[in-house]
Amino acid sequence: xxxxxxxxxxxxxxxxxxxxxxxxxxxxxxxxxxxxxxxxxxxxxxxxxxxxxxxxxxxxxxxxxxxxxxxxxxxxxxxxxxxxxxxxxxxxxxxxxxxxxx
Amino acid sequence: xxxxxxxxxxxxxxxxxxxxxxxxxxxxxxxxxxxxxxxxxxxxxxxxxxxxxxxxxxxxxxxxxxxxxxxxxxxxxxxxxxxxxxxxxxxxxxxxxxxxxxxxxxxxxxxxxxxxxxxxxxxxxxxxxxxxxxxxxxxxxxxxxxxxxxxxxxxxx
Numbered sequence: 001x002x003x004x005x006x007x008x009x010x011x012x013x014x015x016x017x018x019x020x021x022x023x024x025x026x027x028x029x030x031x032x033x034x035x036x037x038x039x040x041x042x043x044x045x046x047x048x049x050x051x052x053x054x055x056x057x058x059x060x061x062x063x064x065x066x067x068x069x070x071x072x073x074x075x076x077x078x079x080x081x082x083x084x085x086x087x088x089x090x091x092x093x094x095x096x097x098x099x100x101x102x
Numbered sequence: 103x104x105x106x107x108x109x110x111x112x113x114x115x116x117x118x119x120x121x122x123x124x125x126x127x128x129x130x131x132x133x134x135x136x137x138x139x140x141x142x143x144x145x146x147x148x149x150x151x152x153x154x155x156x157x158x159x160x161x162x163x164x165x166x167x168x169x170x171x172x173x174x175x176x177x178x179x180x181x182x183x184x185x186x187x188x189x190x191x192x193x194x195x196x197x198x199x200x201x202x203x204x205x206x207x208x209x210x211x212x213x214x215x216x217x218x219x220x221x222x223x224x225x226x227x228x229x230x231x232x233x234x235x236x237x238x239x240x241x242x243x244x245x246x247x248x249x250x251x252x253x254x255x256x257x258x259x
Contacts, residue, residue: 060197063130063134063207063211064197064198064199064203065197067206067210073210074211075212078133078211078212083136084134084135084136085134086134087134087135101127101131102127102130102131102197102198
């Protein structure tokens with residue numbers, strides 16, 4: 001599917017996750033975040049960069065990984081991305097939705 | 103798309119590891135989807151939040167057809183400990199947290215943890231026997247009052 005965010009056209013799956021990470025940029029991230037009622041702060045960006053780093057290394061994401069990340073604790077993670085923290089944060093970060101049950 | 107699950111209430115009545123993990127993984131999974139979740143620990147399920155007993159939870163090797171093990175073999179000394187150790191090792195490989203750490207994650211994720219008053223009295227437990235993250239001790243009636251919105255579901259494990 002094609003989606004328009006400001007000046008950028010991106011390709012997404014039916015759930016809105018970018019299918020090509022190369023199409024991601026900070027403006028697109030801000031626009032996706034806004035769709036979820038989130039205004040990105042420095043802390044959000046820190047988490048997003050952590051997630052993207054994990055993705056580039058091919059490491060799976062989990063809530064336990066977040067806990068061990070040293071970037072954010074679980075309580076804060078939930079408050080930064082309300083309504084499903086890992087699925088929303090990964091969407092904003094332009095990476096695939098985690099497949100794990102944890 | 104509408105999701106007809108807003109709040110999931112789990113009743114955990116068993117202390118075997120397979121049951122405990124079923125409740126924990128389902129509750130965590132709900133929170134990860136933005137669904138509220140609470141766990142009501144009753145009967146042997148109380149062992150999962152008991153500071154000492156939680157360290158000794160086991161996979162049953164007797165009366166558990168899923169183990170595909172003859173009953174007499176499963177009853178041998180050390181068999182349950184061995185099966186439990188094997189399973190814990192596999193779970194660690196899959197990055198599934200041990201019980202105490204899982205409870206921390208659940209509490210931090212906003213899962214409310216409750217103990218059943220009658221079961222607590224029956225086993226003679228005290229509040230301080232349980233983890234600090236325990237939200238409180240409830241009667242069955244109090245627990246039903248946790249159903250405070252539409253699309254709340256109760257699952258008995």
